[in-house]
Amino acid sequence: MPVGVITRRSFLRLLGLGSAGCFLSGCLPQPVVQASGSGATVAVSETASPLPSVTASPFPSQTAQATGFGKAAASATPSPLSPTQTAVPEQPPSQEGLSVIQQERLRQAAQNYIAEDEQSAIQVARSLGYILNDGHPASVCGPLSLAILRDAGLVSKYIDLHDFWLLNPRDSRNIRILEHTFPHDEFLWFETTQSIASFDFTAFPLKAGDFLYLFAGDPGSFEHMLVVSHIDQQGRAYAVTNFNTPAGYVIEEVMLYDPAQPGIGKFYEWTDRKNSLLGLTGFGGFRLWRFQAPVADPTPLERQLADEIDQVIAQTGGNWYLILREVDGKNIYARRIREAIHPASVIKLPIAMLTMKRLEMQVGKDLESLLAQGVDGRTYAQLLRAMLVDSEEEATESLLNELRRVRFDLTSVLRSWKAETTDVIQRISSARDLAILFEGLYGNYLLPTSREVLLELLSVYTPGDDTRLGVLRQYLPAGSVFYNKRGTITRELMTASDCALVVIPAAAGKRAFIIGAYSFQGQARVSYEHLVAAMEAIANIIGKYLLLL
Structure with missing residues (x-):
């Protein structure tokens, strides 16, 4: 068996369930299992008492249809964290996040995973x-729920189901995963x-696309994740989810509750002590993540763009964090953009x-x-x-040391600029943060005179x-301006x-x-040359895309 692979048999043995006659139903019977290099460590958590909620983020999935902004080139391999806790809102807003078309797409995506017997359900699980x-x-x-959201195009297709x-959700590392997948600014x-058996779902009805984590509570025996499929x-809520039956585990569509018939539905079966042999959950309440802003579906042109970029990355390998965003607009392409990375010299921005x-x-002194x-x-x-301009480290340290010496509040300023992850002392940021900061520099984060000084240096x-994103220059029309900052660690x-701001003339002014x-060699140790070649192939694809706008 390959190193790091945890089979169901070894997983049960680790939990002591294999011979103890316990039931592992649906998901997690209160132990937390964290996979490590050669096995797993198990920490058993006694209660399902929830903690304060935190923060998270998805981006519209961009499916693929290859035809041609550019030909995928290069070959080479995929790899490279800080939670912030906030208060949980008491009542949810009422606005719908999903369109009717998206809700139907979600229902159909869920139907694809139905497996009416255990052998079929095993095949579905392994296919993920x-x-x-x-x-x-x-x-x-958990993986099933996210696969359904992913297939419906509602969360990033680059999500790692593992x-x-x-x-x-009590664990800090898992909180960060939730923050990346379900960000507070979108969810x-x-x-x-309160137990799911007594919670008033008429006062707070579930909605299509809601992702739930059910806490076992007492006398629950497992914890469970599901997505409301329609x-x-x-007003009846349904989910395609996995559960235990007398004949074994299945994946089926179940009605969670019926507002017209209290006590009818899967939520009540999971909290009926008569079903203890099959497993109980939900006594400890639940956490919910809900789309609260409209989810923008990619256009055909954006899907084509994503497909071609993904093809380059698949051929090259390495770990990639990539964003293409229109200023004052939406993310056109977003791949792992909220994860903390070391962006090399781009942190100098x-x-x-x-x-x-x-x-x-x-105060009282002019900038000059x-x-x-x-x-x-x-x-x-x-x-x-x-x-x-010269990317000199000595100059960087001089400026950082001066900021520290005067005790300038770096964190509060960065947070006021909506940079969630950036720590300039540790040289950490994210693709999202750096894009927002560059956009803010172009906008109003600084006074006009300060902005012009920095933009002139970046141009x-x-x-x-x-090279790298600079390959874009050949596609830019007359009157365009290209600002950028590169970074390298060898x-x-x-x-x-490389991070660039491209300003191009448009019919109504500028866009x-x-x-x-941001590319990293990953476990397969992709060479620097291959990373750069792939970045240039991606720049060619983006350049041709911009020409079509």
């Missing part, structure tokens, strides 16, 4: 690929400790913005005179140029600016990064786009 060469309907609830296998986070005209913000806050001051024998103007042409953590590409 959330455990290498294995999978079982006893513990597939992350939701035995997910425990309602709701929690109740709501019928009578927020360091420069923080430096300028600190200078702006010195402030830039003429400095530290370590150089003016701020010289240090900023050395950092952004300076240097050797190598025609020792230990191999990475090639601006942010492109961020």
Whole structure:
């Protein structure tokens, strides 16, 4: 058996359930299992008492139809965290997040996973690929739920289903997974400790697309995840989910509750003590994540773009974090954009913005005179140029040390700029944060004079600016402007990064786009040359896409 593979048999043995006569129904019978390199560690959690809710994020799935912005080139392999806790809202907003078409697509996606006997359910579980060469309907609830949302095009198609296998929302690592998948700016986070048997679903009805985590509570024997696949005209809620039966585990569509008939539905079967041999859950309440903003479906052109980019990445390998976003618009392509990464020298962009913000806050002094001051024998103007144009580390450290020396509140400023992950001291950020910061620089995060100073430095042409995302330049019409910051690490953590702001003339003025590409060699140790070649292939695809707008 390959190292790191956990079979159902070994999983049950670890939990001590295989010979103890216990039942592993649906999902997680209160143990938390975390896979590690050569096996698993098990921590048993006594109660299902919920903690405060946290934060999360999906992006419209972009399906594929290849025809041609550019030909996939290069060959090479996929890899490379901080939760923030917030209060759980007492009552949810009323707006619908999903369109009628999306709700129907969700219902159809769920139907595809129905398996009416255990052998068929095992095949479905294994087809999801959330455990290498294995999978079982006893513990597939998390991966199954996310696969349904993914197939319906409602969450990112780049989601790792393994992350939701035995997910425990009390654990900080799993909270980060939830933050990335269901971000607060796109989802309602709701929690109740009231049993699903007594909760008033007429006052707070479930909606299609709701993702639920049911807490076992006392005397529950397992915890469970499910997605509401549809709501019928009578307000009855349904889910395609896995559960135990006298004949074994199945995956079927079940009615969760009927508002006209209290006590009827799967929620009440799971809380009926007569069914203890099959497993009980929901006594401890539930957490819910709900779409609270409209989900934008990709256009045919965007699906084609995503397909061609994905083809390049699949051929190359490595770990990729990539965003294409229109300024003041939507994300056109988003791949793992909320995950914390080391973006190499691209982190110098927020360091420069923080430096300028600190200078702006010195009342009564004009920017020109402030830039003429400095530290370590150089003016701020010289240090900023050395950092952004020459990518000099010594200048970067001088500016960071000065920010620390004056105790400038880096975190509060970054959060005010909506940068959730960025830590310039640790040199950590995310594709999303860096795109938002670049957009904010172009917008109003700084005063106009400060903004122009930094944008001018980011537009300076240097050797190598025609490589990586710089390949885009050949597609830009006259009057376009290209700003960017590249980053490279060739020792230990191999990475090639680039973040660009492209401003192009349009019929109604200008259109601006942010492109961020962050590639890492991953476990297969893709070479630096292959990462750069793939990034340039992606830049060609994006350039041809921009020509069609």
